[in-house]
Amino acid sequence: GAGVSQSPRYKVAKRGQDVALRCDPISGHVSLFWYQQALGQGPEFLTYFQNEAQLDKSGLPSDRFFAERPEGSVSTLKIQRTQQEDSAVYLCASSLALGREWYNEQFFGPGTRLTVL
């Protein structure tokens, strides 16, 4: 079956441009996460959705970052007025859910590599 897909795989933007990154999670997965991975570092949490509800956006680095998942499936991460420090790989992950006593693994997409010139 299809895994998590992300598009585009690569994006080059000029400083100040707006970008939109798309994530198609595995069908039926309730939880969706966005992570940012700088070069040589581990991924860092950005935001979390449970179905269409954005329950945690504490990791978004500034108000230029905005994420949505309007129908509880596809999600879009938008970055307005991109800056050079936004250059990173943006990873999307989905999972069935997280229960109090069980764990459903997160399935990651291949990521979108954003380069801001």
Added chain:
Amino acid sequence: DAKTTQPNSMESNEEEPVHLPCNHSTISGTDYIHWYRQLPSQGPEYVIHGLTSNVNNRMASLAIAEDRKSSTLILHRATLRDAAVYYCILMNYGGSQGNLIFGKGTKLSVKP
């Protein structure tokens, strides 16, 4: 979630076992130990997880110390495809929404 400590890098020879250590001295009684790995140019992938008992699956084994302050991921026969960054992550299910807190991980190199 409690912090983990891993070596920055390790080397292994192909077809030999690999033991990847992780220290988590501040682990709480309800923290589960998870391992993910990230192959070059790919997103992370789940490897294994456990609470107290040792765990085995088709990818690896997880050995957990009796005091739970450390654990070891064991790859029984390393292949070139196992070259990746391995992350040891703690998670308390009851107090978490599920987002993973990655450190820098251990970069495993496998020599032919």
